């Protein structure tokens with residue numbers, strides 16, 4: 001068995017035991033394999049082991065991989081999630097190629113994504129990135145901007161708002177992790193009074209997955225533990 005396959009099995013059983021521990025039903029949490037900087041061969045290995053959803057952070061790199069798999073392995077029907085920060089001049093590539101977008105943090109990005117989504121594709125599935133760590137984190141909107149942005153996105157024809165995403169600051173302490181994730185879940189519950197179809201909380205990475213699952217995560221984003229360390233040197 002390849003090491004990627006073994007890693008996937010290990011993460012999957014870790015997710016299962018975290019679900020069990022807090023009484024959540026099996027397969028209520030989806031594993032997003034974060035493949036940024038990793039070659040298509042590594043993604044193919046994971047896909048052959050049954051992994052379907054992949055997360056990318058860099059627009060052009062992600063598009064190249066999506067096109068590669070559409071051309072060479074269309075039978076795999078992979079699902080592509082954009083999870084990186086996005087400049088508004090790059091929205092077209094996301095709208096044309098990705099299935100999910102996790103990091104919407106302003107109206108302009110949402111409007112452009114909806115305008116640029118091709119008519120022959122289903123609506124882009126989107127999450128709003130919320131900053132639940134206060135001033136210590138720069139990514140995501142503040143809580144008081146959430147309702148107006150959710151309202152705006154709900155009115156856009158080619159986006160489907162599915163929920164919220166956060167990247168809390170990296171703390172080692174379980175109860176601090178839990179508090180941050182519970183805050184996001186609470187915001188989602190408030191929003192769901194107006195938008196009852198919301199069903200997705202993208203929260204939890206390698207170091208804080210257990211707390212995220214206990215707080216209600218439905219997508220955990222795991223990279224290194226599946227694919228190994230990333231090498232950012234250019235080749």
Ligand SMILES: *Cc1c(COP(=O)(O)O)cnc(C)c1O
Pocket residue numbers: 034036057083084167205206221222223224225
């Ligand atoms: C890179 C990244 C991950 C995965 O991080 P690992 O430490 O490799 O597991 C998850 N979420 C986001 C938003 C990322 O950018």
